[in-house]
Amino acid sequence: MKFLYDFFPILLFFIAYKMYDIYIATAVIIVASVAQVSFFWLKHRRVEKMHVITLVMVLILGGATIYFQNATFIYWKPTVVNWLFAVAFLASQFIGDKNLLQRMLEKQVTLTSQHVWTHLNFAWIGFFITIGVINLYVAFNFDENTWVNFKLFGMMGLTILFVVGQSFYLMRYIDENAETEKS
Known part of the structure; x- marks a missing residue:
C-alpha cells in the first residue's frame, strides 16, 4: 500500500498527461504532491524526507515548467x-x-x-x-x-x-x- 501511496503523484501525472498535456500534468503533480505530504502530516504528525524533497523539486521545477511554458524543467x-x-x-x-x-x-x-x-x-x-x-x-x-x-x-x-x-x-x-x- 505504501508503494502505491509513494507513486500516487506520478500516477496522476501520467493520467493527466495522457488526457491533456504536459502542463496540466505538471499542475496535477504539484497538487498531488502537496496533498500527499499534507495527508501524511495529518495522519502521522510527521513528514517523510523523500516526500518533502520530491515536493520541493516539484514546486520549483514544476512551477518553472508552468510559468515559462517549457517542459525542460519537469x-x-x-x-x-x-x-x-x-x-x-x-x-x-x-x-x-x-x-x-x-x-x-x-x-x-x-x-x-x-x-x-x-x-x-x-x-x-x-x-x-x-x-x-x-x-x-x-x-x-x-x-x-x-x-x-x-x-x-x-x-x-x-x-x-x-x-x-x-x-x-x-x-x-x-x-x-x-x-x-x-x-
Missing part, C-alpha cells in the same frame, strides 16, 4: 531528485555511525557485517546516479510521450529490478541468529 525533476538522494546517501557514509540505508532498514534486517551496509549504501548511490542519467537520456533523445511512459513504467521497473537484485545480495548476509531473536 524533465529534469526525476534526475535532480535522484541525484539529491545520491548525495544524501553519500553524505551519510561520513555523518554519524550508520549510513542512511542502515538507519532505514536495520530494524527489519540484521546483517553479519557492517561492510555489507556500506556496500548496499554505495549500490544505492550508484543506482540513483544511473537512473538520473538514464532519465536525461530518455528526456532529451526521445519524444515527450516516451519520456512520460519511461517516468512511470521504466523508472518503476528499474527500481523494482534493483530492489530484487539487492534482496538476493542481502539474503547472503542476513544474520539468522539475530533474526530468530527478534521474533
Whole structure:
C-alpha cells in the first residue's frame, strides 16, 4: 500500500498527461504532491524526507515548467531528485555511525557485517546516479510521450529490478541468529 501511496503523484501525472498535456500534468503533480505530504502530516504528525524533497523539486521545477511554458524543467525533476538522494546517501557514509540505508532498514534486517551496509549504501548511490542519467537520456533523445511512459513504467521497473537484485545480495548476509531473536 505504501508503494502505491509513494507513486500516487506520478500516477496522476501520467493520467493527466495522457488526457491533456504536459502542463496540466505538471499542475496535477504539484497538487498531488502537496496533498500527499499534507495527508501524511495529518495522519502521522510527521513528514517523510523523500516526500518533502520530491515536493520541493516539484514546486520549483514544476512551477518553472508552468510559468515559462517549457517542459525542460519537469524533465529534469526525476534526475535532480535522484541525484539529491545520491548525495544524501553519500553524505551519510561520513555523518554519524550508520549510513542512511542502515538507519532505514536495520530494524527489519540484521546483517553479519557492517561492510555489507556500506556496500548496499554505495549500490544505492550508484543506482540513483544511473537512473538520473538514464532519465536525461530518455528526456532529451526521445519524444515527450516516451519520456512520460519511461517516468512511470521504466523508472518503476528499474527500481523494482534493483530492489530484487539487492534482496538476493542481502539474503547472503542476513544474520539468522539475530533474526530468530527478534521474533
